[in-house]
Amino acid sequence: xxxxxxxxxxxxxxxxxxxxxxxxxxxxxxxxxxxxxxxxxxxxxxxxxxxxxxxxxxxxxxxxxxxxxxxxxxxxxxxxxxxxxxxxxxxxxxxxxxxxxxxxxxxxxxxxxxxxxxxxxxxxxxxxxxxxxxxxxxxxxxxxxxxxxxxxxxxxxxxxxxxxxxxxxxxxxxxxxxxxxxxxxxxxxxxxxxxxxxxxxxxxxxxxxxxxxxxxxxxxxxxxxxxxxxxxxxxxxxxxxxxxxxxxxxxxxxxxxxxxxxxxxxxxxxxxxxxxxxxxxxxxxxxxxxxxxxxxxxxxxxxxxxxxxxxxxxxxxxxxxxxxxx
Amino acid sequence: xxxxxxxxxxxxxxxxxxxxxxxxxxxxxxxxxxxxxxxxxxxxxxxxxxxxxxxxxxxxxxxxxxxxxxxxxxxxxxxxxxxxxxxxxxxxxxxxxxxxxxxxxxxxxxxxxxxxxxxxxxxxxxxxxxxxxxxxxxxxxxxxxxxxxxxxxxxxxxxxxxxxxxxxxxxxxxxxxxxxxxxxxxxxxxxxxxxxxxxxxxxxxxxxxxxxxxxxxxxxxxxxxxxxxxxxxxxxxxxxxxxxxxxxxxxxxxxxxxxxxxxxxxxxxxxxxxxxxxxxxxxxxxxxxxxxxxxxxxxxxxxxxxxxxxxxxxxxxxxxxxxxxxxxxxxxxxxxxxxxxxxxxxxxxxxxxxxxxxxxxxxxxxxxxxxxxxxxxxxxxxxxxxxxxxxxxxxxxxxxxxxxxxxxxxxxxxxxxxxxxxxxxxxxxxxxxxxxxxxxxxxxxxxxxxxxxxxxxxxxxxxxxxxxxxxxxxxxxxxxxxxxxxxxxxxxxxxxxxxxxxxxxxxxxxxxxxxxxxxxxxxxxxxxxxxxxxxxxxxxxxxxxxxxxxxxxxxxxxxxxxxxxxxxxxxxxxxxxxxxxxxxxxxxxxxxxxxxxxxxxxxxxxxxxxxxxxxxxxxxxxxxxxxxx
Numbered sequence: 001x002x003x004x005x006x007x008x009x010x011x012x013x014x015x016x017x018x019x020x021x022x023x024x025x026x027x028x029x030x031x032x033x034x035x036x037x038x039x040x041x042x043x044x045x046x047x048x049x050x051x052x053x054x055x056x057x058x059x060x061x062x063x064x065x066x067x068x069x070x071x072x073x074x075x076x077x078x079x080x081x082x083x084x085x086x087x088x089x090x091x092x093x094x095x096x097x098x099x100x101x102x103x104x105x106x107x108x109x110x111x112x113x114x115x116x117x118x119x120x121x122x123x124x125x126x127x128x129x130x131x132x133x134x135x136x137x138x139x140x141x142x143x144x145x146x147x148x149x150x151x152x153x154x155x156x157x158x159x160x161x162x163x164x165x166x167x168x169x170x171x172x173x174x175x176x177x178x179x180x181x182x183x184x185x186x187x188x189x190x191x192x193x194x195x196x197x198x199x200x201x202x203x204x205x206x207x208x209x210x211x212x213x214x215x216x217x218x219x220x221x222x223x224x225x226x227x228x229x230x231x232x233x234x235x236x237x238x239x240x241x242x243x244x245x246x247x248x249x250x251x252x253x254x255x256x257x258x259x260x261x262x263x264x265x266x267x268x269x270x271x272x273x274x275x276x277x278x279x280x281x282x283x284x285x286x287x288x289x290x291x292x293x294x295x296x297x298x299x300x301x302x303x304x305x306x307x308x309x310x311x312x313x314x315x316x317x318x319x320x321x322x323x324x325x326x
Numbered sequence: 327x328x329x330x331x332x333x334x335x336x337x338x339x340x341x342x343x344x345x346x347x348x349x350x351x352x353x354x355x356x357x358x359x360x361x362x363x364x365x366x367x368x369x370x371x372x373x374x375x376x377x378x379x380x381x382x383x384x385x386x387x388x389x390x391x392x393x394x395x396x397x398x399x400x401x402x403x404x405x406x407x408x409x410x411x412x413x414x415x416x417x418x419x420x421x422x423x424x425x426x427x428x429x430x431x432x433x434x435x436x437x438x439x440x441x442x443x444x445x446x447x448x449x450x451x452x453x454x455x456x457x458x459x460x461x462x463x464x465x466x467x468x469x470x471x472x473x474x475x476x477x478x479x480x481x482x483x484x485x486x487x488x489x490x491x492x493x494x495x496x497x498x499x500x501x502x503x504x505x506x507x508x509x510x511x512x513x514x515x516x517x518x519x520x521x522x523x524x525x526x527x528x529x530x531x532x533x534x535x536x537x538x539x540x541x542x543x544x545x546x547x548x549x550x551x552x553x554x555x556x557x558x559x560x561x562x563x564x565x566x567x568x569x570x571x572x573x574x575x576x577x578x579x580x581x582x583x584x585x586x587x588x589x590x591x592x593x594x595x596x597x598x599x600x601x602x603x604x605x606x607x608x609x610x611x612x613x614x615x616x617x618x619x620x621x622x623x624x625x626x627x628x629x630x631x632x633x634x635x636x637x638x639x640x641x642x643x644x645x646x647x648x649x650x651x652x653x654x655x656x657x658x659x660x661x662x663x664x665x666x667x668x669x670x671x672x673x674x675x676x677x678x679x680x681x682x683x684x685x686x687x688x689x690x691x692x693x694x695x696x697x698x699x700x701x702x703x704x705x706x707x708x709x710x711x712x713x714x715x716x717x718x719x720x721x722x723x724x725x726x727x728x729x730x731x732x733x734x735x736x737x738x739x740x741x742x743x744x745x746x747x748x749x750x751x752x753x754x755x756x757x758x759x760x761x762x763x764x765x766x767x768x769x770x771x772x773x774x775x776x777x778x779x780x781x782x783x784x785x786x787x788x789x790x791x792x793x794x795x796x797x798x799x800x801x802x803x804x805x806x807x808x809x810x811x812x813x814x815x816x817x818x819x820x821x822x823x824x825x826x827x828x829x830x831x832x833x834x835x836x837x838x839x840x841x842x843x844x845x846x847x848x849x850x851x852x853x854x855x856x857x858x859x860x861x862x863x864x865x866x867x868x869x870x871x872x873x874x875x876x877x878x879x880x881x882x883x884x885x886x887x888x889x890x891x892x893x894x895x896x897x898x899x900x901x902x903x904x905x906x907x908x909x910x911x912x913x914x915x916x917x918x919x920x921x922x923x924x925x926x927x928x929x930x931x932x933x934x935x936x937x938x939x940x941x942x943x944x945x946x947x948x949x950x951x952x953x954x955x
Contacts, residue, residue, distance in 0.1 A: 168788055171454045
């Protein structure tokens with residue numbers, strides 16, 4: 001659930017980017033609010049922001065509560081079980097609401113997320129996500145509209161500045177501090193877990209796991225980087241040669257001997273053979289079908305010792321072959 | 327935090343990397359001046375072997391150069407003549423590469439043949455603050471592959487901000503039979519499987535130190551019990567630090583490991599280790615010098631039970647028995663009733679890191695009162711100015727102070743202020759390094775610090791609200807930072823914040839002659855600000871700027887400087903593609919990376935710029951969102 005949440009959360013905040021590149025560099029402090037100026041962010045945008053943050057179905061009183069939300073999640077009143085972060089707060093905001101099991105809250109929350117996603121133009125990078133974040137957890141603010149801003153009411157009187165990515169400059173590692181649960185950052189670096197997924201499977205790449213007999217650790221290969229089997233075979237060699245050679249323990253020729261292992265990967269004549277598992281779960285020799293068909297059906301790759309092959313999957317292969325032949 | 331390792335930060339090193347030695351002289355593509363190597367001639371020398379008498383001289387030289395340790399000295403020595411160059415290359419034992427893209431692995435391993443220790447740094451520092459998209463680069467793989475074959479005797483690897491795969495760790499483990507020391511700082515990409523391979527295969531391992539690493543998320547069934555994989559015999563482990571590992575470790579295995587590691591001096595456990603488990607570990611290892619305490623509390627459920635008092639007594643005795651402890655960290659989930667347990671070691675403490683503990687001034691005071699010898703203190707701002715005053719009163723030998731914010735947001739309630747800063751400056755005259763997060767500051771306090779703390783080498787002040795002026799006078803913070811650069815003659819690293827005009831940069835350019843690292847955010851009025859810095863700071867190595875109104879003319883004003891620097895980072899400024907192209911064309915050995923977050927963004931503006939000198943040419947592993955000009 002957290003992952004889903006992060007995905008959706010990742011898509012959402014883009015909509016709320018309120019610091020355009022060309023913003024005025026307002027050096028003078030704002031007249032009001034003790035100089036908490038945010039360059040280029042005028043009140044009307046703030047208001048727009050506040051309205052947007054009101055959840056669907058939330059009444060007028062809620063707006064104010066929502067508006068008052070600032071990124072101070074560490075309200076002493078709230079004992080959320082989720083960790084709270086700064087730039088990670090936007091995810092937590094959704095997370096804390098969603099993890100509570102109150103129905104209407106969830107619906108509203110889900111509705112909000114959908115609203116965001118629809119409006120989202122498919123941008124993957126919530127980089128400058130800003131909004132007046134949530135003081136106390138959202139749960140509380142719904143439970144007590146208007147007065148729900150939590151103990152720190154002084155912030156109600158000034159416009160909460162829209163938070164900026166990476167500011168203040170604290171490593172995400174440090175942000176998960178709260179009296180209820182203290183953990184080093186569960187998310188990946190830079191709070192960009194959702195981004196990681198996107199870049200892993202980005203529209204330009206196709207990452208497939210590949211394991212090799214005798215090598216304890218698998219790797220991933222981006223199939224979009226190759227356009228034929230020969231290149232793939234070479235890539236496989238590059239991926240595993242180092243470790244295979246290192247494991248072999250023979251000081252001289254270890255590289256040469258290891259390189260030999262990768263000869264004949266595709267035709268069954270070598271020490272190892274490249275096979276793959278397709279989307280139907282069948283194990284196939286690599287090289288049998290046209291490249292494009294291979295790329296569209298492959299789910300994972302394996303480099304098996306040729307001597308082990310006989311026992312394994314001839315059945316599956318011949319089934320497939322008869323299927324295509326008939 | 328480890329003393330030596332975390333000092334392997336921007337504070338310590340200068341431009342002494344491999345790339346500097348490869349002669350950034352005028353012959354390397356026109357444009358700006360070289361880096362101080364006036365004798366440079368360009369290119370790597372590969373020659374036929376020298377005649378016999380020269381060979382003798384070279385052998386003698388090699389013997390002498392063994393003693394030369396400092397890499398800047400070595401760089402200088404290598405420039406004397408070819409003979410010295412060869413001799414130095416043969417004798418360099420530690421390879422330091424400040425930017426993994428500045429030189430190719432092959433080139434480095436070709437030149438330096440007998441390296442035992444490698445230090446490699448990857449991503450720019452702003453990657454820590456979500457400003458560098460994931461997948462940007464700094465992959466350890468190519469280096470691992472190159473070193474696996476080139477340096478079979480390799481003993482030590484230290485990586486900072488690199489992406490490392492489990493596979494790479496595996497390769498290390500299998501390739502280096504004498505491997506002793508793995509230190510990973512702010513790295514990511516690997517998981518418990520990689521750790522397991524290291525534990526199992528590196529029989530001579532002395533140091534396994536993970537500092538603020540971001541391990542891959544693993545499902546429960548994917549987590550590997552790596553602690554059990556250490557050899558069952560007596561180990562040579564001296565340092566084991568895994569406080570950043572998110573998953574639980576097998577405690578029985580850990581306890582057994584500690585029991586059979588007589589050389590263990592530094593142990594930092596993660597937050598899953600509770601106080602009573604910690605007690606058991608301490609009993610096994612009374613010889614520890616550095617201890618990371620894990621949670622220092624109980625899981626919430628147990629804390630309610632009445633047997634807490636017994637644990638107190640046990641814990642106190644454990645600390646009393648640990649006479650060698652000089653460094654304490656952890657305190658992840660501290661239950662304040664346990665804090666007094668550390669009193670027995672306070673007088674010996676030189677380092678105390680309680681920056682994950684939300685303690686108040688009243689909770690801190692009795693502890694700090696005993697810490698007369700404290701040199702390094704990291705704390706959360708929950709201790710308030712009052713707590714800092716207590717520190718100032720006792721810790722007269724304090725060298726490094728870091729005050730982190732509990733609420734790292736712009737409009738959070740500020741717990742510390744100019745009052746705390748001034749107090750520290752009054753009490754801790756030997757202060758060398760300070761990192762201070764606050765919500766309000768005055769020029770006066772900063773000026774006071776500049777006068778009181780003449781030893782300052784690192785001054786990093788982060789006023790969390792953007793563009794905030796002096797909260798009393800409402801003036802910009804120019805004078806404060808100006809005083810710092812003017813009065814602190816040893817200053818090499820500076821981070822500025824608050825409302826700053828070009829005047830502040832004028833001061834920096836005029837007085838900051840030793841500054842090597844400068845961090846700027848939301849500051850300045852115009853291009854002039856950046857020009858002051860680029861024209862005025864000859865020692866500048868690392869410049870990172872965000873959200874400041876500096877444009878192409880300012881960028882171009884630094885052409886003479888960029889080959890001398892390790893990198894320049896600018897995001898959300900006023901740069902355009904044209905200006906960046908201009909620089910790229912004029913400085914062929916400078917890699918100019920434009921990083922786009924949004925593919926369909928305006929083509930003209932440059933959201934993020936990362937520029938660095940390199941002998942390796944444009945890298946071939948750049949992801950789609952990076953454009954290399």
